[in-house]
Amino acid sequence: xxxxxxxxxxxxxxxxxxxxxxxxxAVLLPxxxxxxxxxxxxxxxxMAVALVILALGAVNNTVAKIxxxxxxxxxxxxxxxxxxxGLPGGLITFGxxxxxxxxxxxAIVLYVGKEIxxxxxxxxxxxxxxxxxxxxxxxxxxALGAVSAVVTVLLxxxxxxxxxxxxxxxxxxx
Numbered sequence: 001x002x003x004x005x006x007x008x009x010x011x012x013x014x015x016x017x018x019x020x021x022x023x024x025x026a027v028l029l030p031x032x033x034x035x036x037x038x039x040x041x042x043x044x045x046x047m048a049v050a051l052v053i054l055a056l057g058a059v060n061n062t063v064a065k066i067x068x069x070x071x072x073x074x075x076x077x078x079x080x081x082x083x084x085x086g087l088p089g090g091l092i093t094f095g096x097x098x099x100x101x102x103x104x105x106x107a108i109v110l111y112v113g114k115e116i117x118x119x120x121x122x123x124x125x126x127x128x129x130x131x132x133x134x135x136x137x138x139x140x141x142x143a144l145g146a147v148s149a150v151v152t153v154l155l156x157x158x159x160x161x162x163x164x165x166x167x168x169x170x171x172x173x174x
Contacts, residue, residue, distance in 0.1 A: 013166025015050035016127075019043050020159030030143035040084035043156075047131075048075035050163075051103065059116075065108040071102025078138075088136065093139060100135045104128040118167035127158035169174045 022043035029036055055068035077095025082085045107128035111121035133151050136142035144151055 003014055006143055010167050012050045012053040013163040016047050016159045016163030016166065018163075019046035019050060019088055020127075020156040020161075020163060022046060023156030023159065027149050029116045038082070041079050044075045044079035044082060046136065047099070047103075047159075048072045048079060051106070054106070059110060059113075061109055061113045061115060062117070064106050064113065067106035067109060070098050070104070071100075071104075071106055072083060074102055076100025082137070085139040096135045096139050100132045103131050117165065120162060120168075123158060127162050130155040130158055133162060 022039050026036070026039035026043060050071075051068045051072035051096070055065045055072065057108070059065060059068070074095045077087070077091060078099060081092040082138065101145070107125045111117055111118075111125050114121075116124070119128075121163070130151060133142065134148075134155050137144045137148045137151065
């Protein structure tokens with residue numbers, strides 16, 4: 001575990017906190033009458049950044065790196081699709097599937113490989129599962145209806161908690 005970059009894991013934790021906060025704000029602000037549709041776009045971009053930081057220097061497992069890079073590419077495709085660049089629908093669907101599978105496989109491999117703290121890894125797996133539900137709802141494959149707002153807020157909270165745990169683990173090991 002000494003070869004893992006703690007500062008990069010802490011940076012990934014900060015990016016996860018930002019992504020989680022953006023997901024929560026994207027759901028709660030419209031309830032207050034403030035519509036900022038680009039918050040989801042920023043949340044997708046923050047997720048891509050967090051997964052790239054984790055893959056580049058915070059983990060040693062090759063399978064986890066590949067899965068995290070795949071998840072980051074998927075979130076990046078979703079962010080680019082949100083910019084209105086006219087990307088084909090199939091590419092956006094592929095991005096959502098890539099984000100879901102890459103994030104979930106990466107989180108599970110990190111949990112099983114014990115490269116990060118047990119509690120942080122478990123919360124990261126829960127966040128990945130909630131991200132899969134969010135992305136399936138986004139694609140229309142699994143219609144959540146009114147529950148989708150709750151799933152999105154839970155995803156944001158899980159990302160914030162995972163990010164805080166990534167940061168807390170760093171401070172306790174210094």
